[in-house]
Amino acid sequence: MTDFLQLVIAGMATGGCYALAALGFTLLWQASGTVNFALGEMVMLPAFLMLFFINVVGLALPLAFVAAVGVALVVMGWGFKVAIVDPLIRHGVIPLVIATLGLSIAMKQTVKGVATAQVRTFPSIFSDTLLNVGGVHVSVGDIGTVVVACALVAGLQAFLGRTLTGRAMQAVAQNRDAAVVLGINVERMVLYAFLINALLAAVAALLITPVYLAKFDMGDTLGLKAFYAAIIGGFNNSRGALLGGLLVGVMENLVGAYVSSGYKEGVALALFMVVIVFRPQGLLGTVVERKV
Amino acid sequence: MKYLRWVALLAVSVALYFAPGQMKSYGLYITTLWVVYWIAGVGLNLTVGYAGQISLGQGAFLGIGAYTAAVLSKAGVSYLAIFPTAALVCFAIGLLLGFPALRVQHHYLAFATLGFNMLVFLFLRNEEWLTGGTFGLNNIPRPVIFDVRFTRPLDFYHLSFVVLVVMGGVMAWLLRSPWGRAFAALRDNPIRAESVGINTTFYTLMAFAIGAAYGGVAGALFAPLVQFVEPAPFSVANSLSMLLMVIAGGSGRFFGPAVGAVIVVLLPEWLRVAQDWYLAIFGVLIVLMMVWLPGGLLSLPDRLRGRRA
Known part of the structure; x- marks a missing residue:
């Protein structure tokens, strides 16, 4: 039983990171119809930026994080939107999918070229002590990761639901034309979605890299899990991303320990298949009507 | 005019058939690989370019075809039986996979196929009794058909080219048929297609499964070409480059995959002078090309004509 609880908690920590990436993906999809295949690399890049600021520039981790967020907002938020998404979005989903695939290759290989293919350790913002709660050993890092992820999702939810800007963003997601008629600056709202995506990716990098280590191809599986988390939870619901992420993280750990470690990576797919057969809109999603 | 096209097509075919005669073995290998990818691309072009579905699982079908060919040929089965078997196996798996995924909107198929590819990869890596695990299967024999041995690289290239012509011919016939x-x-307006009585689920499923079968045939050539199969070439990354191949060439254009296969198979070879950076440059080129030419390379003439007008 204690093993089980430890697996669940560690799984929730990983799942929390999936959820942050998934949330960014969902936001971009809602705001602009962008299917971003460079999602995993957008978590990988801030991790290496932070390492650069720590090891080369000599900043402390918190300052390095702030600096990395700054670069991420400019490059992965604004730059991504202006240079790639804006010119391509009117040509439909597929050219953009290909462009983000190309972007993912370019980001991965550039990091490999600059920082070599070596695996690098990454400092954690939490201490590495183990707490003993009734015989169950839980690490402070895992608890902290879950708390930060949940807090971020709750904060974002509050921003989208309670503030004027957040509601304007939701209006754009639901009906672009109506939002224009209401005098909302659609382009600015879409830009906000890109900036939030970059911020979420940077936080996910800060939380997950101490456990999974920094490597140029660390985004491959991370990106994929985040897609699944987003669809399992529901494409058009931000709490759905959290639920999907946690579900994938925990189930992976349990299957890896009790069923087969070789097929651990297939868990997210199995969940995804079950969900799209029985509840295609996702666990917390709502059905979207087709437009003729 | 139409006459001229057939003559040009015939001339190019004959040229391609005889062109690699003087090549060294590595050049010949790459050229044959280009033909194999072209075949897989013809199938994927049906799914993506003509039926408008995003599939990210062509690499898995290539793998299923390759492992089918590897296992059967090592058991002594003739390649005359292996090609249809590989195609049928992939067709059947395509039906099974497409059925749940196509119940929902089309970008779900992208994720379903992506995950399917991952699962196939895990299966190839974990089920050592059948696939040899990470060590793979080696010493795959080259085909012998009606006592003709296709062992030498040039002969094998000719066999691959003939398979390409046959598969391309079948595809051309299929595209001209009511199907x-x-x-x-289906691609241009699914709702309208449904309202004029086209069974959209059936045709989407068929487009996907036939595309998968082409992947299987390409795989059945891939295995004897390399003479060694392991899980790595059939990972998600390869499926992504296959999709890239179709889109970059020009999706929904008959010869799009040929141009696309040049980009995916040959361009990285030419960029090798850039050493460690060649894949990074490759990625940047893809982004630039999509931004400038979203319709793929074969849309270049239209684009230039449009500018002048």
Whole structure:
């Protein structure tokens, strides 16, 4: 039983990171119809930026994080939107999918070229002590990761639901034309979605890299899990991303320990298949009507 | 005019058939690989370009075809039986996979196929009794058909090229048939297609499964070409480059995959002078090309004509 609880908690920590990436993906999809295949690399890049600021520039981790967020907002938020998404979005989903695939290759290989293919350790913002709660050993890092992820999702939810800007963003997601008629600056709202995506990716990098280590191809599986988390939870619901992420993280750990470690990576797919057969809109999603 | 096209097509075919005669073995290998990818691309072009579905699982079908060929040929089965078997196995798996995924909107198929590819990769890596695990299967024999041995690289290239011509011919016939019209209707306006009585689920499923079967045939050539199969070439990354191949060449254009296969198979070889950076440059080129030419390379003439007008 204690093993089980430890697996669940560690799984929730990983799942929390999936959820942050998934949330960014969902936001971009809602705001602009962008299917971003460079999602995993957008978590990988801030991790290496932070390492650069720590090891080369000599900043402390918190300052390095702030600096990395700054670069991420400019490059992965604004730059991504202006240079790639804006010119391509009117040509439909597929050219953009290909462009983000190309972007993912370019980001991965550039990091490999600059920082070599070596695996690098990454400092954690939490201490590495183990707490003993009734015989169950839980690490402070895992608890902290879950708390930060949940807090971020709750904060974002509050921003989208309670503030004027957040509601304007939701209006754009639901009906672009109506939002224009209401005098909302659609382009600015879409830009906000890109900036939030970059911020979420940077936080996910800060939380997950101490456990999974920094490597140029660390985004491959991370990106994929985040897609699944987003669809399992529901494409058009931000709490759905959290639920999907946690579900994938925990189930992976349990299957890896009790069923087969070789097929651990297939868990997210199995969940995804079950969900799209029985509840295609996702666990917390709502059905979207087709437009003729 | 139409006459001229056939003559040009015939001339190019003959040229391609004889062109690699003087090549060294590595050049010949790459050229044959280009033909193999072209075949897989013809199938994927049906799914993506003509029927408008995003599939990210062509690498898995290539793998299923390759492992089918590897296991059967090592058991002594003739390649005359292996090609249809590989195609049928992939067709059947394509039906099974497409059925749940196509119940929902089309970008779900992208994720379903992506995950399917991952699962196939895990299966190839974990089920050592059948696939040899990470060590793979080696010493795959080259085909012997009607006592003709296709062992030498040049002979094998000729065999691959003939398979390409046959598969391309079947595809051209299919696209001119009423089925081809139905596929295009599906892509251009699925709701309208449904309202004029086209069974959209059936045709989408067929487009996907036939595309998968082409992947299987390409795989059945891939295994004897390399003479060694392991899970790595059939990972998600390869499926992504296959999709890239179709889109970059020009999706929904018959010769799009040929141009696309040049980009995916040959361009990285030419960029090798850039050493460690060649894949990074490759990625940047893809982004730039999509931004400038979203319709793929074969849309270049239209684009230039449009500018002048």
